[in-house]
Amino acid sequence: MLGISVYFQDLDLDYLEKAKECGAEYVFTSLHIPEEDYSDLNEKLPLFLKTCHNLGLKVVPDVSPVTFEKLQIKDKDYLKLKEMGFEALRLDYGFDDYKIIKELQKDFYLMLNASVVTKDYIEGAKQAGVNLDKIALTHNFYPLTGTGLSLKAFNDKNKVFTEYGLTTQAFVCGDVLKRFPLYEGLPTVEKHRIQNPFVAAVELIHKCNVKDIFIGDSKASIKTLRNIQDYMDKKIMRIPCHLEKDFEYLYDKEIKVRKDQSETLIRLLLPRTENIPVYHNTIRRQGSIIMENVLAGRYSGEVHIAKRDLPFEARSNVIGFIHPEYIELLQEIDGTTTLVFERL
CATH class of the missing domain: 3.20.20.70 (Aldolase class I)
Structure with missing residues (x-):
């Protein structure tokens, strides 16, 4: 209530x-x-x-x-x-x-x-x-x-x-x-x-x-x-964020997350896409929105959110970031949460 x-x-x-x-x-x-x-x-x-x-x-x-x-x-x-x-x-x-x-x-x-x-x-x-x-x-x-x-x-x-x-x-x-x-x-x-x-x-x-x-x-x-x-x-969690232009299609969609969440990444239940080009692969700061690229093999196109600062990975493209004011929400996401990315 x-x-x-x-x-x-x-x-x-x-x-x-x-x-x-x-x-x-x-x-x-x-x-x-x-x-x-x-x-x-x-x-x-x-x-x-x-x-x-x-x-x-x-x-x-x-x-x-x-x-x-x-x-x-x-x-x-x-x-x-x-x-x-x-x-x-x-x-x-x-x-x-x-x-x-x-x-x-x-x-x-x-x-x-x-x-x-x-x-x-x-x-x-x-x-x-x-x-x-x-x-x-x-x-x-x-x-x-x-x-x-x-x-x-x-x-x-x-x-x-x-x-x-x-x-x-x-x-x-x-x-x-x-x-x-x-x-x-x-x-x-x-x-x-x-x-x-x-x-x-x-x-x-x-x-x-x-x-x-x-x-x-x-x-x-x-x-x-x-x-x-x-x-x-x-259990819909609306999170303001910035997405790179090519990935703005992810805004305002209700996105489920995997039931088996990892310690470092929030794994989103979005369709994978083969042969995602290598793009903007850099240090993955806490709150980074990440898409795996062609170097990840069958995981190409999988989207994650970094729960904490993570090192550079050649197979991971950083495609956006969560607004800093909402970073702490990442610790409250579990397998029952539905995410919605909102424009800043």
């Missing part, structure tokens, strides 16, 4: 519509950010909720005691939240009473704060009769550079959730508009703060058993949203 985030200072209704067209299902919003301007919330919130309802987007508010104050409703008046149109809640903290969780599950899909959920908590929830199928574990995002989780800590936490078959959710940065007031990105994992959000999302899905990806920042590009959705739905 793909989700975006909306903050009222940056509210853009057109973005909501385009995100839905890309496959987004949820819209996360926080109603207790100290820096947010809530002075015109009475005007913006109804318009926001109506737009999301009309588009079929489920709004997920980050709920804490401050939320009820900002909405000017009675503390813990969840029935009012339901009447306003909220169908899911992200419970930030202070929800250790399983009776409350069970009661809320009657009306809402619940997302619990993954950072405070432990194995003991999950066991207690099971024994109390909480429906774990109607719960997701949502990791925090971290606005300040240096404060995000390490990939190891994140993975260790997720292994516990995976044991119980729980849905895990995490945030990646936006690549159009970072969120105020720091504008440093809102990732869950620190290393993703400086990465392309599509690359970050693929790593979370492929390596960390994350099912749902949310854009934490105010806005991501439509291309990024579509790329993430395509990967989540069909």
